[in-house]
Amino acid sequence: MTTGTGNIVAPLPFPTAARRELADGQLRANLRRATHTIRDKRLRVVGEVPDWPALRRSGAAIKDDVLARLPELLEQFEAAATAAGATVHWARDATEACTLVTELVQRTGSTEVVKVKSMATQEIGLNEALAEVGIEAVETDLAELIVQLADDTPSHILVPAIHYNRRQIRDIFASRMPGVDLDKLTDDPPALAEAARRHLRAKFLSAKVAISGANFAVAETGTLVVVESEGNGRMCLTLPETLISVVGVEKLLPTFRDLEVFLQLLPRSSTGERMNPYTSLWTGVTPGDGPQTLHIVLVDNGRTETLADPVGRQALRCIRCSACLNVCPVYERVGGHAYGSVYPGPIGAILSPQMTGPDAGANRTLPYASTLCGACFDACPVRIDIPEVLVHLRQRGVDARRGRPSAERTAMRALAWTMRDRRRYAAALRAARRGAAPLRLVTGARGQVRRLPWPLSAWTASRDAPLPAGRTFRDWWAGRDRTGGEGTGGDRG
Amino acid sequence: MRIALFVTCVNDLVFPATGQAVVRVLERLGHTVEFPVEQSCCGQMHANSGYRAEALPLVRNFVDTFGRYDAVVAPSGSCVAMVRESYPRLAGPDPELAAAVAELAPRVHELSELLVDVLGVTDVGAAFPHRVTYHPTCHGLRMLRLGDRPLRLLRAVRGLDLVELPGAEECCGFGGTFAVKNADVSAAMLADKCAAVCDTGAAYVAAADNSCLAHIGGGLSRRGRSTPGAPRAVHYAEILASTEEEA
Numbered sequence: 034m035t036t037g038t039g040n041i042v043a044p045l046p047f048p049t050a051a052r053r054e055l056a057d058g059q060l061r062a063n064l065r066r067a068t069h070t071i072r073d074k075r076l077r078v079v080g081e082v083p084d085w086p087a088l089r090r091s092g093a094a095i096k097d098d099v100l101a102r103l104p105e106l107l108e109q110f111e112a113a114a115t116a117a118g119a120t121v122h123w124a125r126d127a128t129e130a131c132t133l134v135t136e137l138v139q140r141t142g143s144t145e146v147v148k149v150k151s152m153a154t155q156e157i158g159l160n161e162a163l164a165e166v167g168i169e170a171v172e173t174d175l176a177e178l179i180v181q182l183a184d185d186t187p188s189h190i191l192v193p194a195i196h197y198n199r200r201q202i203r204d205i206f207a208s209r210m211p212g213v214d215l216d217k218l219t220d221d222p223p224a225l226a227e228a229a230r231r232h233l234r235a236k237f238l239s240a241k242v243a244i245s246g247a248n249f250a251v252a253e254t255g256t257l258v259v260v261e262s263e264g265n266g267r268m269c270l271t272l273p274e275t276l277i278s279v280v281g282v283e284k285l286l287p288t289f290r291d292l293e294v295f296l297q298l299l300p301r302s303s304t305g306e307r308m309n310p311y312t313s314l315w316t317g318v319t320p321g322d323g324p325q326t327l328h329i330v331l332v333d334n335g336r337t338e339t340l341a342d343p344v345g346r347q348a349l350r351c352i353r354c355s356a357c358l359n360v361c362p363v364y365e366r367v368g369g370h371a372y373g374s375v376y377p378g379p380i381g382a383i384l385s386p387q388m389t390g391p392d393a394g395a396n397r398t399l400p401y402a403s404t405l406c407g408a409c410f411d412a413c414p415v416r417i418d419i420p421e422v423l424v425h426l427r428q429r430g431v432d433a434r435r436g437r438p439s440a441e442r443t444a445m446r447a448l449a450w451t452m453r454d455r456r457r458y459a460a461a462l463r464a465a466r467r468g469a470a471p472l473r474l475v476t477g478a479r480g481q482v483r484r485l486p487w488p489l490s491a492w493t494a495s496r497d498a499p500l501p502a503g504r505t506f507r508d509w510w511a512g513r514d515r516t517g518g519e520g521t522g523g524d525r526g
Numbered sequence: 527m528r529i530a531l532f533v534t535c536v537n538d539l540v541f542p543a544t545g546q547a548v549v550r551v552l553e554r555l556g557h558t559v560e561f562p563v564e565q566s567c568c569g570q571m572h573a574n575s576g577y578r579a580e581a582l583p584l585v586r587n588f589v590d591t592f593g594r595y596d597a598v599v600a601p602s603g604s605c606v607a608m609v610r611e612s613y614p615r616l617a618g619p620d621p622e623l624a625a626a627v628a629e630l631a632p633r634v635h636e637l638s639e640l641l642v643d644v645l646g647v648t649d650v651g652a653a654f655p656h657r658v659t660y661h662p663t664c665h666g667l668r669m670l671r672l673g674d675r676p677l678r679l680l681r682a683v684r685g686l687d688l689v690e691l692p693g694a695e696e697c698c699g700f701g702g703t704f705a706v707k708n709a710d711v712s713a714a715m716l717a718d719k720c721a722a723v724c725d726t727g728a729a730y731v732a733a734a735d736n737s738c739l740a741h742i743g744g745g746l747s748r749r750g751r752s753t754p755g756a757p758r759a760v761h762y763a764e765i766l767a768s769t770e771e772e773a
Contacts, residue, residue, distance in 0.1 A: 052710045061714075362697045366714040402708060404701025404715075405574060407668035421615075427576030445572055449580035452535065452566040453587050459563075462539050481747040491706035495713035496744030499540050506533045506542035510561045 037335020037388035039127030039157045040186075043373025047398040050371040060196050064368050067195045071359045074305025075412070082301065091294045093416040096350035099285050100340060106252040106285050107331065113255030117317020119327040124157075130332045131162035134244065134277055137328050138168055141275050143242045149259055149266040150174035151246025152190060152353050153279045153332055155375040159244070170244065171236045173265040175229050182209040188369030188377065191303050191355040196368050199225065233265065243269040243324070247280045248352065249295060250329075253288045256316040257329065260299055260309045270313050276324035282336050283349040295352060298414035303354035335388030344425040348383045350415040357409035357419060363402055372399065379409035383422040391430055400426040462505045469501040529640070530560050530595035532588075534605045534736075535567035541736045544601050547767035548637060551650050552599070564591040570608040573616055575703050582623075585616055589626045597644060598634045601763045603666025603734040606636040611669050636666060636734060637763055638675035648678045653770040655685030659728040660762070661719070661742065663735040664697050676734055676762055683765060689726045693718070700741035712741075720745040723757055732762040 043050070054060060079085055099106060111121045122137075124130035134154075138146055146163065148154065148170050160170040160181075172181045176194040180187050183205045187193030194202065203220040206213055206228055213228050245266070249258040257278055259266050270276060286292065300309040318327050340346050358364045358378030369377030373395065374385040382403060386396040400423045409419040431442070451461045481497035484490070492498055529552060533545035552559050569584030588609065592598045600606050610631045617623040641647050660680060666672040680688050699705070699715025706712075719742060723731045731746070733739050743759030750756035 048708050048710065051708060055710050055714055362699065362715050363708075363711055366711055401704070402711075404664070404697050404699060404704045404712075406664035406697035406701070408664075408695075408697070411668055424574055424576065424612075427574070428578050429576070431576035441575075442577070445575065445577045445580050448567075449569070449572055449577070449583060452569075453583040455564045455566070458535075458566040465539055481744060483748075483751075488706060491709040492744070494709060495748070496716060496741060497747040498744055499740045501539045502542045504542060506538040506545040507561070507563060509542055509546060510563075 035125045035333065035335070036338055036390040036393070037126060037156075039334065041156055041335075041374045041376060041385045041388055041396075042394035043385065043396050043399060044394055045373060046395040047371060047373075047402045050373055051367040051402070054367045054371045059198070059201075060368055061366065063196055063198045064365055066198075067192065068359045068365045071192075071305055075302060075356060075359065078301045078305050078307055082297070088294060088298055089414055089416050092298050092352075092414055093347075093350060095286060095291050095294060096283075096352075096415055097347075098287060100283070100346055100349055102287075103282065103285070103340065106287060107282060110250055110252040110255055110285060111331075113251075113253065114317060114329055115255070117255050119255065119317045119329050122328060122330045124330055124332045124334070126334045127157035127332075130157045130279060130330055130334065131159055133330055134159055134279060135162055135166055135168070137275075137277055138163065138242055138244075139166065141242050143168070143240075143275075145169045145171065145236070145240060146242040146244050147171050147173050147236050147240040147269045147273065148177075149243065149245035149269045150177045150193075150261065151244070151279060152375060153246040153281050154244060155187060156281075157279070157332065157334065159279065171233075171240070173233050173236065173269055174261070175226065175263055175265075178229055178233070179205055182206065184209075186370065187375060189355060189358060190353050190376065190378075190380075191358075196370070233268075237265075237268045237272055240269075240273050242275045242277065243273040245269060245276065245278045247278055247284055248299065249286050249292060250280050250284045251287075251289050251292070252285050254316055256289065256314050258292065259313045260296070260311075261313075262304060262306070262310045264311050267311050267313050270315060271323045273324055275326040275328070276315075277328045277330065279330045279332060281332050281334070283351075299352055299354055302352075302356040302412070302414040335390075338390065339384075339387040342387065342425075345383065345387050345422050347417050348380065348387060348422060350417055351380050351384065352415060354414055356412040356414065357417075360408040360412045361403075362406060362408065363404065372402070374399075379403060379419045379423075380417070383417075383419055383426060386426060391426070391433070397430055400424075400430070459507060462501075462507070466501045466503070466505060527557055527645075528560065528596045529557055530562055530592055530598045532565055532568075532592065532598050532600040532605070532634070533561070534600055534602045536737055536740075537601060540740070541761065544736055544761040544763050547761070547763040548599065548601050550767040551637075551641075551652075551763065554651060555645065555647060557645070560595070562591050562595075568605045568608045569616075570605060570612070571702055573608065573612055578616060581616060582620075585613055585627070586623060588613075589623065589630055592634070593626060593630055596633065597640060598630075599637055599640045600634070601637050601734070601761060602736065603636050603663050603670055603672060604737065606634055606639075607665035607669035609634045636670055636672060638672055638679055638734065639670070641679060642675045649682035650679065650766050652682075652766045652768050653684040653686075653772075654765045654768045656729045657687040657689055657727060658730045658732050658765065659689050659691040659723060659726040659757070660694070661691055661698065661723070661731055661733045661738070662694055663733050663738045666734045667695060672734065676732075679766060680732065680762060683768075684770070686765070689728055691726055691731070692722050698738050698742050700738045702737070705741060716741060716745040720749055720756075724749070726757075728757050730760045730765070731757050732760050732765055734762060736761050
């Protein structure tokens with residue numbers, strides 16, 4: 034098994050990166066508006082499906098079946114796709130995948146490729162690898178194009194430019210889009226779309242090579258499926274002579290019929306649409322129609338490693354819908370860049386560290402980037418229990434570092450030792466109460482303290498802290514027992 | 527009915543009034559409450575931080591302490607969720623403990639579950655003539671699925687003016703050790719929650735978890751230092767315990 038590499042390694046610890054993003058007030062406002070809009074839309078269209086819970090269970094069961102039979106289904110897919118005229122390649126990690134694709138493009142002699150938005154190619158850093166050998170990759174998804182023109186990185190799985198508002202997008206187009214008509218360019222969405230359309234149309238018509246990912250890969254038939262809403266994908270998948278599709282090995286579905294479930298789950302969960310606008314399916318090569326050369330690159334990049342963990346493997350059910358990002362209160366405040374990986378938000382916090390292993394960059398800080406509020410699990414169309422996996426990864430991290438000194442573990446141990454014995458626990462409560470007594474004198478009636486020493490200063494930096502009460506509950510109870518019930522009244526909190 | 531109170535460690539030390547309120551409400555309804563003194567902490571902080579080995583003795587202590595009761599009640603959605611949702615997973619590798627957990631867990635109730643589902647009461651005879659807004663804490667909302675049980679109890683309180691909290695289902699940003707490990711993000715979430723609470727014009731924000739309330743209340747108290755009249759945080763059990771005489 035090889036661990037994953039590429040753009041899935043957080044360079045900075047999450048709290049540090051988050052602090053940087055939190056300082057950007059415009060970003061906070063943009064994210065709040067965008068996530069709440071998609072969130073509300075999703076709730077409406079999911080609420081109108083009476084068998085949504087059953088659909089979610091089906092989606093999870095189908096994906097679990099795929100994960101349980103992955104080697105067999107991959108071979109079945111390879112055989113079916115090959116029989117239909119495709120050439121199937123296998124890549125262990127990002128480097129191998131990039132080398133493979135680069136060579137395939139170089140063999141065509143093209144120095145420009147058009148791209149369908151694809152998370153797998155973002156993950157392996159394909160655009161950067163192509164640029165190194167002088168091949169320009171043109172992103173044709175509107176949001177991905179915005180990010181590419183801005184020389185930025187995506188901050189959302191589905192809406193990579195979610196961190197920009199339309200005024201900022203207008204500015205990016207005005208300064209970065211070659212040949213843009215500045216007179217017609219306003220920050221009106223139709224005007225922005227028109228500018229992108231004009232820019233891209235020339236690329237579609239001239240490109241000889243397209244690169245795509247796939248939302249699904251059907252093992253039974255060797256079919257690939259791309260789900261998109263702008264029609265740019267359809268252009269890329271049909272116009273060029275050569276198509277190279279980069280697909281994570283977990284994208285498989287056993288049968289064509291399984292699409293029934295996922296084509297209901299995905300659009301409602303991702304864009305909040307009842308039906309997806311452009312769903313393209315292709316099986317190998319059709320003579321005289323569409324690309325005449327089809328390469329499929331199946332990428333592992335840490336997925337097998339993830340599959341080996343019985344609790345963590347459910348992350349591989351993910352269909353990249355982004356519902357968990359849109360409902361996440363942490364993502365809403367910090368945006369995607371804070372996670373340092375192309376997979377941000379709750380799913381990224383469990384996917385990135387599993388794919389790379391916990392020691393890559395600052396990925397071990399990602400499982401702590403959650404309050405465990407559970408909104409992600411509720412929204413997930415394939416029922417990935419993200420809070421369960423987050424806690425599991427925290428536990429794996431703690432277990433891996435046992436035997437090494439840690440202030441946190443010492444504290445946790447001391448606390449557990451105290452709490453599992455009634456007398457020790459009662460004594461500790463009394464000590465805490467007594468220790469707080471002088472503080473109570475200075476806080477007065479409010480009973481809230483404004484500044485505490487480290488490490489609790491992290492608490493009092495932004496909120497007051499309550500003090501232990503004048504009398505613990507158990508002391509009150511003991512006094513009440515002695516006086517026979519109601520006698521001693523209550524302490525007002 | 528023999529009801530045992532699991533007061534929770536945070537309430538025992540910092541918010542004893544909440545535990546006292548549970549006792550008053552249940553006794554007023556004619557039930558006998560017992561407080562097994564062997565109880566300590568459910569182990570949630572340990573388990574959620576990845577310290578399973580440290581949490582397990584606390585799971586055992588909980589099972590030993592409460593196994594003999596018909597019903598266990600706790601004024602904390604997240605501690606009850608810990609017992610019902612996380613104990614089975616933690617105890618899993620130990621068949622004996624897992625069996626004991628499976629036997630006990632269904633009898634462990636958050637206060638509103640005990641009142642509404644087990645005892646069949648929504649009017650507990652309380653009076654609280656104030657404007658109140660309610661924040662459904664995450665574990666009560668999404669793990670226990672408390673739904674509108676606490677709201678039904680509050681609506682039956684005399685004089686209480688219950689106002690809706692916009693964005694109520696959004697996490698307040700507490701998240702246990704998250705509040706200190708990711709203090710900046712936690713503070714950003716808290717600021718939005720406090721603003722929503724203040725906008726309701728309520729005098730009190732109530733919830734089913736004093737840990738979240740310590741966070742929200744701490745934020746409101748900090749705001750109150752510059753803008754007096756900020757709402758106060760209160761556990762809804764204390765509202766249910768209030769009567770006409772005190773009101």
